[in-house]
Amino acid sequence: MFLLPDFLVPLFGTNLTIWLALVAVATVYLYRSVRKKQSYWQDRGVKCKKPTFLFGSMSVVRDKSFAEKIVDVYNEFPGERYHGMYQFVLPTLLIKDPDLMKQVTVKEFDHFVNHRQIADAAADPFWNKNLFASRDERWRDMRSTLSPSFTSNKMRIMYKLIEECALQFVEYFQNQSEDVVELQMKDAFTRYTNDVIATTAFGVKCDSLKDKTNKFYMMGKDASDLGGWKILKFFAYGLSPTLARLFRVKVISPAVSNYFSKIIEETVQARKEKHIVRPDMIHLLLEAQKGRQHLDEEIKVSEGFSSVSESEVTKNRRKQEITLEDITAQAFVFFLAGFKTVSTLLTFAFYELAINQDVQNRLREEIQSVSEELTYEALLSMKYLDMVVSETLRKWPASVLTDREVSKEFTIQPTKPGEKPLFLEKGIVCLLPIFAIHRDPRFYPEPEKFDPERFNNENKHKINPTMYMPFGAGPRNCIGSRFALLEAKLLMFHLLKKFQVVTVGKTPVPLVLDKVQINLDAEGGMWLGLKKIK
Numbered sequence: 001m002f003l004l005p006d007f008l009v010p011l012f013g014t015n016l017t018i019w020l021a022l023v024a025v026a027t028v029y030l031y032r033s034v035r036k037k038q039s040y041w042q043d044r045g046v047k048c049k050k051p052t053f054l055f056g057s058m059s060v061v062r063d064k065s066f067a068e069k070i071v072d073v074y075n076e077f078p079g080e081r082y083h084g085m086y087q088f089v090l091p092t093l094l095i096k097d098p099d100l101m102k103q104v105t106v107k108e109f110d111h112f113v114n115h116r117q118i119a120d121a122a123a124d125p126f127w128n129k130n131l132f133a134s135r136d137e138r139w140r141d142m143r144s145t146l147s148p149s150f151t152s153n154k155m156r157i158m159y160k161l162i163e164e165c166a167l168q169f170v171e172y173f174q175n176q177s178e179d180v181v182e183l184q185m186k187d188a189f190t191r192y193t194n195d196v197i198a199t200t201a202f203g204v205k206c207d208s209l210k211d212k213t214n215k216f217y218m219m220g221k222d223a224s225d226l227g228g229w230k231i232l233k234f235f236a237y238g239l240s241p242t243l244a245r246l247f248r249v250k251v252i253s254p255a256v257s258n259y260f261s262k263i264i265e266e267t268v269q270a271r272k273e274k275h276i277v278r279p280d281m282i283h284l285l286l287e288a289q290k291g292r293q294h295l296d297e298e299i300k301v302s303e304g305f306s307s308v309s310e311s312e313v314t315k316n317r318r319k320q321e322i323t324l325e326d327i328t329a330q331a332f333v334f335f336l337a338g339f340k341t342v343s344t345l346l347t348f349a350f351y352e353l354a355i356n357q358d359v360q361n362r363l364r365e366e367i368q369s370v371s372e373e374l375t376y377e378a379l380l381s382m383k384y385l386d387m388v389v390s391e392t393l394r395k396w397p398a399s400v401l402t403d404r405e406v407s408k409e410f411t412i413q414p415t416k417p418g419e420k421p422l423f424l425e426k427g428i429v430c431l432l433p434i435f436a437i438h439r440d441p442r443f444y445p446e447p448e449k450f451d452p453e454r455f456n457n458e459n460k461h462k463i464n465p466t467m468y469m470p471f472g473a474g475p476r477n478c479i480g481s482r483f484a485l486l487e488a489k490l491l492m493f494h495l496l497k498k499f500q501v502v503t504v505g506k507t508p509v510p511l512v513l514d515k516v517q518i519n520l521d522a523e524g525g526m527w528l529g530l531k532k533i534k
Contacts, residue, residue, distance in 0.1 A: 040091035041084030046422065047077050048084030056086030065513035067400045067435045067520060074436035081416065085431070092403075092429045096437075100412065102466045104404055104430055105474030109313060112404035113139065115476070116429045123248040126257040129326055130333035131479060136407065139476075143314040145322060146330065146479060149284035152303055155482045157279045158200050159376045159490075165195045166490045170498055172209045173530050182504050185350055185526040189343035189491075194220050196342075196487050197335040201281040202260070203267045215259070223256045223332075224339045257332070264328040285330060289322040304386040305455050305468075306393050307482055311475035334480060340519055341398040342487050347526050348396035349388065349492065352450045354501045354528050355509060359452060363388055364496050379489055387452035389488060393470035395450055396520055400435045402472050434469050435520075443467045499530040 034054055041048035051057050057073050064072070073094065077083045081097035095101050104112050114135045121128040128134070134142050148154070169192045173181050191208035194217045198204040208217045250257075267282060277283060353360040366384045379385075405427065412422040424430075439447040443464055444454070453459060471478035478484070495501075503509060506527035514521040 034089055037089040037091065038086055040086075044422070045420065046082075046084040046093075047080060048086075049073075049076050051086045054088065056088045056090070057092075058087070062515040065515050065520075066518045067513060070400055070433050071436045071439060074433050074440075081419075082412070082422075087429070090429060092431050093424070094431045094433060096433075098443075098464050098466045099415075101432065101473070103412075105432070105466075105476075108410060109475055111406060111408045111410040112430065113407045113476075114405045116403050116405050119249060119251045120245045123245055124250040124252070125325075126261070126329060126332075127251040129329035131330060132333050132337075140314055142326075143475075143479065145288055146285075147310050147314060149281065149288055150479050150482060152482055154284055155486050156376045157284075158281070158483075159486070161199050161280060162196050162487055163374075163490055163494075165192060165199060166494045168195070168207060169209065169491060170494045172207075174498060174532070180502065180504070180529040180531045182506070182527060182529050185347045185528050186343060186521055187525070189346040190221065190224075190339060191217065192346075192491060193339050193342045193487065197338045199280065200483075201331045201334050201338075202263050203271075203278060203280055203282050204263065216263075219256050219259050220335060220339050223252055224336055252332075260332050260335070261325075261328045264331055265324060268324060268327065281331060281334065282327070285322065285327045289327065303380055303482060304485055305390040305460060306386075306470055307485055308471050308477040311477075313475040334483075337478070337480060338484060338487065342484050344396065344398040344520055345389070345392060345484070345488050346491060347522075348520070349392040349488070350495075350501045350528055351507075351511065351522075351526055352392060352395075353388070353496075354503050354507065356450055359388065359450070360496070360501060363492075364500075367493055367497050370493075374493060376486075379486070379493060382489070382493075383456075384452065385489055385492065387455040389485065389492070390455040391450060391452040394438050394444065394454070394468065395447070397434045397438055397470045398520065399470070399472070400518070400520065401431055401433045402469070403432060404430045404476075406430070432469065432473065437467050437469070440467075495530070498533060500533055502529045502531050504529040 038051045038053070038056065049057060052059070058066075058069050073085050074096065081100050082093055082095050085092050085094050095104060115132065117133075117135070119127050119133070131139065131142055131146060169188075173183075188209070191212075194208050195206045197220075198206045198216050202216075204216055206214055206216050208214055211217075264282070268286065270276065271278075271282070271286070353363070363384055366382055370378055370382075372378075406424045406429075407426065409426055410424045412424065414420055438444065441447055454463065466473065469477075471481040471484070504527055506524075507529075508522050508524065508526070512523040514523045
């Protein structure tokens with residue numbers, strides 16, 4: 001019999017042999033359990049590359065960015081409408097076919113209502129109350145309740161608040177003494193998006209270029225950072241829901257959630273007591289809370305190729321009762337989405353404009369043709385600006401992928417020789433690889449080329465709308481797409497009116513994507529120069 005040292009006895013008891021046996025049994029059980037889960041697709045005759053033990057289909061070696069790894073998985077079985085993969089041990093069906101994509105996101109939406117659950121509702125109620133994480137009937141009712149707050153007319157209400165932030169941003173760099181101001185674009189643009197969301201969604205005024213470490217910005221940066229070990233939180237629930245519940249894994253840290261909750265609580269209380277009305281998202285959510293919101297008539301100006309419309313699925317439903325916690329959760333996810341999504345769009349848009357000066361010059365000509373004060377309608381009417389934004393979202397979508405979880409059993413019927421019906425049980429995740437689809441030459445000839453002309457009046461009808469999804473697809477598309485486009489276009493207009501965007505010594509040409517972050521970013525940062533236009 002082997003005995004443990006005295007100092008380990010309180011932890012393990014006295015008999016080492018017993019504990020070694022227990023560890024051996026647990027190891028064998030874990031191995032068999034993982035292998036069983038990672039043979040799911042093979043057992044069903046679905047093509048799938050052999051997964052790495054425990055880590056699944058994604059290589060753990062950081063030789064490529066997350067987006068490029070998804071492209072590699074996407075290209076493993078050319079000609080297939082779908083194939084299997086594993087997110088660690090979670091069986092996932094990767095969708096590649098336009099008709100099947102439309103089935104999953106639109107036609108058979110009742111079978112694919114939810115996103116994959118990434119946190120237990122009891123362990124993280126702050127996260128699970130937001131619209132993105134809401135599920136089933138709660139999502140339907142909440143979407144119907146919130147939709148009137150995101151119409152084009154409501155965006156017009158917040159137009160001036162957003163423009164103030166854009167002008168503040170441009171003025172900061174105009175006041176610099178250098179003829180060419182070099183800056184890390186992602187850092188600069190997250191400060192702009194932070195200030196926009198602070199004023200429009202939380203009623204807080206910030207100037208994050210002057211006050212670089214203001215608490216609102218630092219909290220937002222912490223909440224949106226998905227690099228390193230933090231990404232494991234998003235897979236913890238898929239790896240083991242039981243362990244995720246046991247350790248009460250949260251998507252957002254308590255410090256961040258408490259900070260934003262306090263801001264909303266104090267702001268709402270002050271507005272009610274002092275009868276303050278401000279044209280921002282809190283006001284619109286408070287109106288929704290009182291049941292005063294309704295879908296108004298949309299403006300008559302096209303909002304652009306990338307904007308998404310509201311589905312009939314959520315119209316004319318029972319309105320969800322909105323609590324203060326709901327308002328906080330919606331404002332926060334609105335902030336979280338806007339903080340990185342719009343800053344990513346702006347970062348890559350200006351990179352493409354810097355290395356494609358002909359495109360930049362043409363866009364500036366359109367901007368300079370607006371001789372009077374820029375209005376909401378005038379901004380939306382700028383066709384070439386919309387073409388540039390649409391192509392940026394095609395080539396550099398802020399969301400690398402999205403997903404749908406099977407909420408009701410569904411069978412994919414065969415359409416090609418050799419295919420068999422594929423039964424999808426409840427809980428199986430379907431992956432929609434946005435970045436890979438947008439780089440697929442079947443849908444976008446010369447996909448690596450930045451070409452806004454794809455979206456001109458003569459060509460845009462050639463694009464399969466199902467395979468263009470920078471803001472998601474179907475009824476669960478991004479409710480804030482109008483806001484994101486407005487925020488990005490306003491800054492592009494005012495910045496390009498005063499500056500030429502140029503490459504500098506630190507500009508990454510060719511571009512190498514960051515291998516650590518799950519979000520798109522340039523390795524070493526996206527450095528560009530703002531050259532003052534005299």
